[in-house]
Amino acid sequence: MPNFDWDLVVVGGGAAGYFCAIQAAEAKPGLRIAILEKSPKTLGKVKISGGGRCNVTNAEERNKVFLEAYPRGQAFLKKGFQQFGPKQTRAWFESAGMPLKAEADGRMFPQENRSEAVLRLFDGKIQSLSIQVLCKHSLERLEVLETGFSLQVLAEGEPRCWLSRQVVLAMGGIHKESVWEPLQTLGLARISSVPSLFTFQIPDARLHALSGLSLPQSRVWLQGDKRRFDGPVLFTHWGLSGPSILKASAHLARELAELNYNFAIRVNFLGAEAHESKAWETMASHATAHADKQMKNAVPLGLPQRFFLFSLEMLGFDPESRWRDFGASKQRKWADWMLNASFQCQGKTTFKEEFVTAGGLDLNEINEHCGLRRYPGLWAIGELLDIDGVTGGYNFQAAWTTAWLAAQGIAAFAKPD
Numbered sequence: 001m002p003n004f005d006w007d008l009v010v011v012g013g014g015a016a017g018y019f020c021a022i023q024a025a026e027a028k029p030g031l032r033i034a035i036l037e038k039s040p041k042t043l044g045k046v047k048i049s050g051g052g053r054c055n056v057t058n059a060e061e062r063n064k065v066f067l068e069a070y071p072r073g074q075a076f077l078k079k080g081f082q083q084f085g086p087k088q089t090r091a092w093f094e095s096a097g098m099p100l101k102a103e104a105d106g107r108m109f110p111q112e113n114r115s116e117a118v119l120r121l122f123d124g125k126i127q128s129l130s131i132q133v134l135c136k137h138s139l140e141r142l143e144v145l146e147t148g149f150s151l152q153v154l155a156e157g158e159p160r161c162w163l164s165r166q167v168v169l170a171m172g173g174i175h176k177e178s179v180w181e182p183l184q185t186l187g188l189a190r191i192s193s194v195p196s197l198f199t200f201q202i203p204d205a206r207l208h209a210l211s212g213l214s215l216p217q218s219r220v221w222l223q224g225d226k227r228r229f230d231g232p233v234l235f236t237h238w239g240l241s242g243p244s245i246l247k248a249s250a251h252l253a254r255e256l257a258e259l260n261y262n263f264a265i266r267v268n269f270l271g272a273e274a275h276e277s278k279a280w281e282t283m284a285s286h287a288t289a290h291a292d293k294q295m296k297n298a299v300p301l302g303l304p305q306r307f308f309l310f311s312l313e314m315l316g317f318d319p320e321s322r323w324r325d326f327g328a329s330k331q332r333k334w335a336d337w338m339l340n341a342s343f344q345c346q347g348k349t350t351f352k353e354e355f356v357t358a359g360g361l362d363l364n365e366i367n368e369h370c371g372l373r374r375y376p377g378l379w380a381i382g383e384l385l386d387i388d389g390v391t392g393g394y395n396f397q398a399a400w401t402t403a404w405l406a407a408q409g410i411a412a413f414a415k416p417d
């Protein structure tokens with residue numbers, strides 16, 4: 001039996017790594033635990049997340065709806081949530097002294113509205129549980145021994161080698177090959193990474209002129225694809241954004257990457273409940289009721305005027321003309337566009353700097369406790385896994401859940417006292 005330097009080394013000082021170290025130390029007191037972080041500071045993403053407020057999880061109570069927020073990893077999380085899901089997460093933060101608040105759209109933040117609350121809580125736990133945090137320590141290579149693991153580490157520029165009984169891989173999304181590099185020797189299966197959570201670039205100045213305007217009920221889809229994504233759509237000075245677009249970018253992450261982000265998107269600006277016949281009817285009665293008015297001065301369906309003028313411009317209709325001249329065929333053309341507008345997207349843009357990677361360690365490699373099937377004592381958690389969610393606190397929730405699952409596995413695997 002080698003002389004282990006550590007009982008547990010957690011590689012990566014992000015949300016998942018911290019939460020796992022804390023949970024493991026609480027589940028199995030006395031473990032000698034180190035967190036290795038390659039950058040000068042830990043919890044970098046937690047700090048800037050949610051616009052500096054850290055969107056910790058989501059208040060959605062319906063399990064099925066919550067799970068739909070994960071284009072990848074849904075089946076794995078379904079089981080995981082039965083043990084440590086959003087409800088347990090909320091309870092944990094509350095009981096640890098960090099009350100949460102929910103916003104109208106379900107996003108949950110620390111009550112004090114600053115990500116520092118999470119940092120403070122985690123730092124306090126790390127200290128009281130005597131977990132060692134080693135910044136500027138980068139794992140370069142991991143080897144599996146007969147018992148335990150050998151870690152080759154660049155510790156503040158100096159090469160070092162440590163032996164640990166167990167290791168947690170929590171290095172985040174594989175947005176660069178260098179993240180996966182230390183694991184090359186292990187021969188693990190990986191799903192290739194593509195970006196998720198982005199907005200669509202549409203090079204059309206008419207659309208950019210609507211920048212800042214949002215339509216609360218829209219439905220978007222990729223031309224030729226059956227899946228539909230509902231929610232507000234936001235016009236920006238480079239194209240389209242908002243919850244429905246971000247959802248589409250996550251669920252279609254792979255397809256859009258294959259299209260090199262050159263694709264036609266369809267938008268129904270009247271929302272999922274709208275029907276063609278109803279829209280025509282409404283237009284017909286609106287045209288009759290406002291027959292003598294100029295179209296620009298009598299906007300239908302409570303639409304923002306700027307948007308209505310834009311729709312007329314897109315169809316080549318004159319906003320100065322009277323409603324009486326807007327006959328049935330024009331009404332139909334307009335209603336059809338409102339329910340089925342097409343835009344050619346050319347490229348993507350990040351959304352408030354928030355992004356995640358789709359892809360990562362193949363979930364077939366892990367058991368229900370995030371333990372590597374072929375290497376007992378090795379665990380993988382967080383965004384490194386082929387799990388990702390839409391915006392709204394779902395990505396941190398995946399980090400908390402996978403970290404907690406691994407921590408229970410680590411505690412069970414550790415030798416009895």
Ligand SMILES: Cc1cc2nc3c(=O)[nH]c(=O)nc-3n(C[C@H](O)[C@H](O)[C@H](O)COP(=O)(O)OP(=O)(O)OC[C@H]3O[C@@H](n4cnc5c(N)ncnc54)[C@H](O)[C@@H]3O)c2cc1C
Nearest residue numbers: 012014015016038049050055139171172382383393395396
């Ligand atoms: C700007 C931004 C805002 C976001 N806001 C939210 C939000 O509000 N809510 C939400 O749910 N999600 C949000 N996300 C997504 C969320 O931050 C991530 O899904 C989450 O941080 C993943 O946690 P993680 O611990 O797996 O990875 P990370 O937080 O990426 O942590 C991984 C850590 O491992 C370190 N590391 C990597 N390789 C090595 C190595 N070889 N040796 C040592 N250390 C290494 C990295 O430096 C990093 O610190 C946001 C993302 C971004 C970019």
